[in-house]
Amino acid sequence: MTNFNVILFNNFETLDVFGPIEVIGKLGKHYEIECFSEKGGIITSSQNIRVETLPISDINRDGILLIPGGFGTRSEVNNKELIRYIKDLSLCAKFVLTVCTGSALLASTGLLKGIMATTNKMAFDWVIEQDKDVQWIRKARWVKDGKYYTSSGVSAGIDMALGFIADTMGTEVAEKISQGIEYVWNRDKDSDLFC
């Protein structure tokens, strides 16, 4: 079983996390999903959802990383301790997935230099300031470059998670999951209706 490690912080965007988690969770025992935060304990989303987390120091680093966005990223990009953890974990992770402004946190590590990535359109100008050496792509539902998957705003994370499953386990598996959760999968990562 592979660890699917979610990094939370206060004022994360609710659906950035739980869209992808719904999709990944449908793979059953294939992935072990766990939420982590810098110090563990209760973390509250921008929509007042309080989630219990484990301390980030407890992560099995040899897994997959999901980094959501949200209003909280505006201050967390300056949280050196969290960015150091994200850098360290991203180096070890099999894959790193970001949703929305989660890419700002990943870009702050410097690991995306020269790599293609996208983010939320509404926050685009702020996100790209975090590292101008990233090959930022404005028009994309999501972008894959090596082990890095970055998605556009909020709901795009669901499409990206299905795309990640299609890439790693086959399109049929992704299609079955989207059918099961009655979700109309926007499967073309280059088609962006919001740009």
Place this chain on the structure above:
Amino acid sequence: MTNFNVILFNNFETLDVFGPIEVIGKLGKHYEIECFSEKGGIITSSQNIRVETLPISDINRDGILLIPGGFGTRSEVNNKELIRYIKDLSLCAKFVLTVCTGSALLASTGLLKGIMATTNKMAFDWVIEQDKDVQWIRKARWVKDGKYYTSSGVSAGIDMALGFIADTMGTEVAEKISQGIEYVWNRDKDSDLFC
């Protein structure tokens, strides 16, 4: 401000809750979102998300109720205490919204007799057994009958929540939210691609 009260139980389906919460949360201070469970404390979803809840006895009953579905409903339909709470709260609520098999819990109260409702296609035969006097509609993204909104499986809850906002606050508000979260809103409640 209106209370938006979410009823949780173990093995609820993650996206059934957090899809609608993302949408409703975008209304800012219009709604006060809070999660409740029978006894309060940590409740765990089928996807291993642990959410902190308040005891259901603390609910301000004069609000809006959201009842998710998920594997947990299979046992909760037999939880007389929870069904009694849901009946009591539904009678007082301005609106009652259910996602997926959450309609099985609502139907178990007897309040849906003669009322049009829908649910998840995959669990349809089990759900309609909870009360055969409901006007169950198989083919619908979501159904509105009076103050009751019931949706199809999982992701349909997002479309229903946007439909609820369109009905109560105007289509422009719903459209602005769906744009903001980069979600392709399936806005026709009678169009069901999964049936």
